[in-house]
Amino acid sequence: MKVRFLVAAVLAAMLAVAATTASGGTSKAQAGKIVVWLQNDAQNGWPEAVALANRNFKAQHPDVDVDVQYQTWGNHLQKFDAGLAGGDAPDVIELGNTEMTKYMAAGAFKTLTQSAFPNNKTWLQGLKNSAQYNGKLYGVPYYAGARAVIYRKDQYKGAGIKSTPKSLAQFVADGKKLMKKYGKDSGYSAVYFPGKYWYYAMSFVYDYGGKIAIRSGGKWKGTLNSPKALAALNQVASIAKSMSRASKTTDEANPQQALVFAKGKVGSFVGNGWEWPYALDAKVGNPALDPVVGAYPMPSHIPGKFMPTFLGGSDLAVPVTTKNQSLAVDWIKAFTSTASESEIAKAGNIANTTKLLAFNASNPKLAPFARAAKFSWFVPTSPNWANVENANVLQNMLVKIFTGRASVKAAATSASSQITRILNTGA
């Protein structure tokens, strides 16, 4: 009998241990603290806006702490999925505007009341569209970004370029002059263009009248192999080949292109507004370049016009798993207040409200980006678009083209059929 007692006792003890470890960690503190996930752009670019929002929120809710956790674009959605599965997602999350549709369609967010938020009547239309699904609002516009050419005035002058280019042909001709003057240094790029920089490459496609995909009769069709898109991609390949010494297999953020620019061997690159001050940053960049850096909107192949820029941006949403919805909403209100948005704009972004556009236009370091933002393109609005991004379809295509492993046509055709499949079936 002793042995049976022993067996029973051991089993009971095991179960007790298992039960306590299984239930540990699942209980979540109510209120007391809210968790906010922002992308690390805010951490590097506009920490003051975050601090301001936290101060204002704290004044309103003295006993609630705000835990801002910074995420990276590469893996924040995977972490978010894990959080949703475990019921432990943050109370507020920032999502890129191209990522919103997938999550709105899957029911990942609480619906929000538009009138509750500051400047809700003057939100940027493009951002507002990205935060709505089937007529309901699931996100609050946070900020937008448009890209322009950031360049070295001194090098342009040194290569005999008198004024910034007004057409793509002129842009290419200027690039050739730069390469002739400085390109003997094998590290020099007249136009820094890493192989996975699809936001820039796709701007050419839209400029030439092409599209990533079109929708007809309820079906999506990838169209990167259309004649117009192919012409654009050929132009991209030729610029990258003759004027860029950037890696053909990395993207614009690894390494940060602004910091490569700061090292001095780059004549120009296409970047967001915040990348200009970032290149001059005293800690990671080169402040001495301040007087010789300028920016202008990327010119179109049609002389006198601008090339459409990708309208990047972010929204703030409240995941369905939160138990602190009203606190989450209050924090978003604080973070998207006019004062906080002004800080975000000062850092080189386009604020979420048209009210602050004049502020951008009056600042010489922001004006080129505000002008560029007037002509923009956006990704196909399908709940499955995020999967195209996550499957790296466009990056794969560009790497194949840049490294010469496939012809432009073959790479674009294969990417198009992948896009068709993913947009229609999800996988």
Add this chain to the structure above:
Amino acid sequence: MSRLAPEGAALSSVAESEFALASRRRRRLTRQRLGHAAAPYALLAPAAVAIGLILGYPMYLLVRMSFEKYGLFELIRHQGRWVGTANYAQIFHDSEFWRVLLRTVLFTVVNVTLTMVLGTGIALLLLQVSRWLRVALTTGLVLVWSVPVIVAVDIWRWMVDYEFGVANWSLQHLHVGNFVRHDWFANPWTGFGVITALIVWGAIPFITITVYAALAQVPQELLEAAAIDGARPWRIFREVTMPLLMPIFVILTSLSIIWDFQVFQQIWVMLDGRPTSDYYTMAIYAFHQSFQISEYGLGAAIAVVMVLFMFGATLVYLRQMLRAGEIR
């Protein structure tokens, strides 16, 4: 226990059936003998329960998920939809899956072979060198072994960096060719070459130290006898040392196959978490389907296939090697 066991915890159910067997016999046994019969099971029970909980239950969930449509929508609602074998049908009809499988098998074969050959070679070398050199070498190996994987990957990534890497700099200065801004990952062959070097480098210490320890156990008389009989070193190694070390080799090879077949971090971190499809191995492919495309059911099916494949590969190998190596 009774609630969890039917849910597929293989080991605990084995333990339980043993229990049942024991209890049927029990009626015929005296009380004293009962104690002797039950004691081993009592001692095994905690381990069986623990394995059932931490391994069996997640495995059960994984297998169940592989038969379900489990996307983002289902994830949020914590409720999958049963689709039978649809996920398996989809991956078996996907040419990408077969490409990835072939790539992974090839990768595993190359890596395991290199690791085993080089690891054993260095172990044999250790027997021959002087004491202080042996200590120095062993220290170096232990240091390599103790570098955390992520740190090791970052160091290697810096070494083969496109702009500032010491690999490009050295090769340029040695006049091997033009390596200024050489992109090792532009071509998947050289890219996988770098990854293979990193993995083999990281795995050698374990193999070498284990094989060296085993070599030290080979009776000196046997080697001497063979030498006196006129056998040359290679033949002594093949016909005396190898058979004696066979159990160790089998274990090490099987472990290496398992490690290399499911390699993930090295490729993932080396390529900034966004490897192009040329760099997909099975583990990355499963991760991609699950966490990037949010098709968790599909990802689970790939993981199940991967586990079965690995199990099959090591089983066949184990049996063959054991049969070939039977000397006792």
